[in-house]
């Protein structure tokens with residue numbers, strides 16, 4: 085392909101992109117394909133000769149697109165969203181065009197300095213103290229691993245990288261509702277899954293601070309070394325908010341690293357009315373949230389804030405001869421702020437998003453979602469045969485169908501599982517589930533970039549319609 089052809093295809097594809105968003109509601113939200121259906125349509129060998137772009141693009145439309153689940157469909161209510169937005173896409177296009185590898189300041193000074201500035205913007209917007217500094221990571225999982233490795237280094241007086249862990253008696257604490265990425269990080273960090281202590285939650289699925297302190301005291305008595313606590317601000321199951329202030333004072337008292345996983349709910353901190361979620365933040369050591377979930381910035385873009393930058397750098401710094409530069413120490417070399425050496429220019433799309441929406445635009449957007457969730461919550465509550473299973477803190481509604489004539493929990497679980505499958509089969513919406521106290525729970529997240537009131541209205545109508553047929557479904 086030469087530049088002339090590039091220009092031609094680029095224009096054609098941008099037109100396709102705009103058409104896609106115009107027609108997105110014509111696609112089934114969840115891909116309606118069987119396993120291997122796509123794989124078997126693809127040739128067994130790579131092409132020996134180059135192919136025409138027009139042929140490739142046609143295959144994209146005919147083969148790939150039917151196997152895509154449309155995360156940007158306004159009726160995507162599943163998991164947590166992975167939002168994109170127009171300014172984000174444009175930023176991503178430029179990032180791909182520049183193709184810059186932003187490992188150190190020298191390899192792209194503007195990327196490093198834009199990242200520094202945008203991180204400070206976000207930090208200040210979110211009510212995080214100015215003693216913190218931020219860095220973009222690929223995912224919250226990586227950021228949490230980064231936190232646990234830094235905690236391990238600090239707890240060993242920065243010797244474990246050098247000598248390995250001589251005697252592993254470290255303990256990490258999180259609630260029973262915490263995301264699986266904590267467990268993964270503990271395993272990778274060589275601490276052992278058995279040393280991840282899961283603290284019970286209260287009736288609103290928040291970590292019980294008193295149970296946390298008891299577990300720490302018990303561990304100290306038995307010769308363990310409490311090393312890190314992970315508090316969840318917005319659990320994946322129900323967006324429960326752990327009591328940060330109480331947890332922070334325990335971490336302070338026992339000198340334990342405190343990491344906050346706010347992967348999803350962190351975005352809401354740009355709203356003053358949600359600042360209560362991080363009361364106690366001054367005592368936190370590290371914090372992660374994902375603009376790639378709810379803050380209109382396409383995957384991947386995860387923001388990691390750290391209070392003591394030195395403990396991060398001392399954990400990750402490597403300095404081979406070929407990476408020594410004159411600017412070292414004066415500027416941020418982000419390769420020392422996490423696991424990978426090479427880094428994408430992710431700050432660009434985030435900058436585009438923040439500037440194009442403006443703070444007010446972003447706030448308005450999040451508040452609209454929160455308000456839609458309130459509306460749906462009211463509908464669920466006032467419906468005689470549905471029930472709410474968790475408080476709606478932000479924009480996730482947890483509920484189930486529970487008609488008066490069914491009381492058996494096992495039956496209710498089966499009925500609700502059937503409802504979910506039937507709903508997703510229609511292709512008109514996509515929901516996922518969780519279990520709350522053994523109860524099969526439908527989760528409906530109102531966070532998609534393009535979701536509006538009428539989508540929620542018609543989704544609720546379809547849910548009721550299918551639910552009321554569910555007890556008669558054949559499989560039941």
Ligand SMILES: *Cc1c(COP(=O)(O)O)cnc(C)c1O
Nearest residue numbers: 223224225263265319320347348
């Ligand atoms: C989504 C999520 C994660 C994982 O995020 P990745 O960026 O995909 O690693 C971690 N914690 C919570 C609370 C989440 O909601």
